Amino acid sequence: MVKIIKLEKRIENFQLDIKRLFLQEKKIHGLIGKNGSGKSTLIKLITGLMRPDQGTIDYGGLKSTDITFTTQRPYMLHDTVYQNLIYPLKLRKKMPVKEEIEKWLDQCGLAGKEQQFAPSLSSGERQKLSFARALIFKPKLVFIDxxxxxxxxxxxxxxxxxxxxxxxxxxxxxxxxxxxxxxIDGLCQEVHLMEAGRHLFSGTPKEMGYFIKEGYETQWSY
Structure with missing residues (x-):
């Protein structure tokens, strides 16, 4: 379990202040909130891309090499699709397995494009490659932003x-x-709601629906 306690981070006029947020292991979590609620900032803090001003993140025994994430605009190495795909394996000194490489290329609709210059892929194809690249080394904690x-x-x-x-x-x-x-609805087992840098609520999608219907104004419809 990842435990986030009294986590704070100020960025110009924005203040992230998470009193207590737990991420149960081996579950699919949803992180929701309006633009500017602090979702991406929280992910950057958990993945180590940003340092908190104060507070603690207990990773429950996970190492940094067990964690990965994807973004809406993924960075592509100026290299082939194949080299981009196996890059996480190189970092962790793992040998690529031909069958695994072929499986991921096929699942993501990139079979036959192994030697294509990755930045030349379409936006959707880059997203698919980023997704496969994040999972190919079998991580234990994945953030999909x-x-x-x-x-x-x-x-x-x-x-x-x-x-x-x-x-x-x-x-x-x-x-x-x-x-x-x-x-989120058909996939996640637990949902966490953020607003203005604060964590407001955690629960099942059904429980989140009750919370929202009781007065929280949102673009989400449950």
Whole structure:
């Protein structure tokens, strides 16, 4: 379990202040909130891309090499699709397995494009490559920050299937950030609501629906 206690971070006029937030292991979590609520800042703090001003993050035994994330605008190395895909394995000194590489290329619709210059891929293809790159080394904690936003419905269903298959075979912990309810409701077991840098509520999607209906104004419809 990842435990976030009294975490604070100020960025210009924005203040993140998380009193207490727990991420149960081997669950699919949803992180929701309006633009500017602090979702991306929180992810950067948990993944170590940003240092908190104060507070603690207890990773429950996870190492930095167990954690990964994807973004809405993923960075592509100025190299081939293949080299981008195996980059996390290189960092962790793991040998690429041909069958695994082929499986991921096929699942993401990139079979036959191994030698293509990765930055020349379409926006949707870069998202798919980023998703495969994040999972190829078998992480234990994955943050998906709006990665599905630019994908078509078929690609979204494909990735949701991949996530569910992983959870059946060897479950890991996921945190999915999205402004689109369809990406959260049918997939996540626990949802965390943020507003103005604060954590307001955690619960099942059904419990979140009750919370919102009781007075929280949001663009989300449950």
């Amino acid at each position: 709006e990665t599905m936003a630019n994908m078509d419905a078929e690609s979204i269903r494909s990735f949701q299937t991949i996530i569910m298959e992983i959870q059946k075979e060897n479950p890991i912990t996921w945190v999915i950030v999205s402004h689109q309810p369809a990406h």
